[in-house]
Amino acid sequence: MPSPLPVRDGVGATRLHVPLRGPWPTIADYMAERFFHLDPERLRVRFDRGEIVARDGRPLPRDTPLGAEEFVWYYREPPVEKDIPFEIEILHQDADLVVVDKPHFLPTTPGGKYLQNSALVRLRNLLGVPELTPIHRLDRATAGLLMFSVRPQTRGAYQLLFENREVQKVYEAVSTRPADWDDARPALAGHPLPLVYRNHIVKHRSQVCVQVDETREPNAETLIELLGSDERVIHTLLRPHSGRMHQLRVHLAALGAGILHDGFYPVLLPEAPDDFARPLQLLARELRFTDPLSGAERVFTTRRRLQEAPAAD
Incomplete structure (x- = not known):
């Protein structure tokens, strides 16, 4: 399934499968539980900034109901990485x-x-x-x-x-x-x-x-x-x-x-x-x-x- 987002800084967008039914009112609620280690409000702000998109590249608002989309795409927030000091x-x-x-x-x-x-x-x-x-x-x-x-x-x-x-x-x-x-x-x-x-x-x-x-x-x-x-x-x-x-x-x-x-x-x-x-x-x-x-x-x-x-x- 092709990504609607281009490669950025050498990194492709991440695709997430979202259940069409479940106890979560919105896709944002599902993602907040799925990624429980992240700050839930910070995740919802990413919806507000248009950083979570549908298959056609359309930004999804934070109140997008569960079942509206089966897949979403987003860029992973880069971790603080320790440099690996060896070259390819x-x-x-x-x-x-x-x-x-x-x-x-x-x-x-x-x-x-x-x-x-x-x-x-x-x-x-x-x-x-x-x-x-x-x-x-x-x-x-x-x-x-x-x-x-x-x-x-x-x-x-x-x-x-x-x-x-x-x-x-x-x-x-x-x-x-x-x-x-x-x-x-x-x-x-x-x-x-x-x-x-x-x-x-x-x-x-x-x-x-x-x-x-x-x-x-x-x-x-x-x-x-x-x-x-x-x-x-x-x-x-x-x-x-x-x-x-x-x-x-x-x-x-x-x-x-x-x-x-x-x-x-x-x-x-x-x-x-x-x-x-x-x-x-x-x-x-x-x-x-x-x-x-x-x-x-x-x-x-x-x-x-x-x-x-x-x-x-």
Whole structure:
């Protein structure tokens, strides 16, 4: 559903679904309850200023009755953001694709307390392309390759590549060296490397971490290979066959090789401010696919390096 409001400062308007029936006399009353953490009068003043609009772009007054509109649009009020002091590097740009090296700590898209400090908004402002849209996503904690679509006319062709698992993705990770590690016979949890690890990952809406259900058929699969090791760490190459949330972090943690500086797995740590000196040691290293428009083979490789990787690698 197209937005009636243009992109502003790199940020698109937010669309809100409004129930057509309910105990709220007006749309403003519903929004005041929905966004209970906001000052309700300040929200109603936004109606008075014409900042809440209908599908046709028409400003809605604060007394608009519930049921008059099923969707409304508005711009999020920008949060007070802590700067993320790392830059995006553009690796490729053409009429249809932008490929970048995303730094650690930078989210792919706006959300929560991050708005201008997101890869999407930074790139829209930098390139002057308000239609720019991510074709896939990386966790905020993960660095590396990220692809964006430039034009709506060709976006679907590239999105289908990911939906149909036609993009070969390669990651690398650095983990603490397991206590039973043997350089002569590298193995994780008794499984010689390289190995294919599978399990069933479930994401519950109310939980931050994903869960593993050992009773169900696997829905997540990763090929794990060894790149190197030293007396401190092991450095692995990861080829996910599926794309479940936090899959690589969960798989390495399950094998006793949780990724360095991971605050989620194997144990969820209390929320703390970002420590820019200790980024998660996970990197999206390579993307490889057949271009759906030209038929050419496309290969993109990160220029970043994990800071904890063994020096000999």
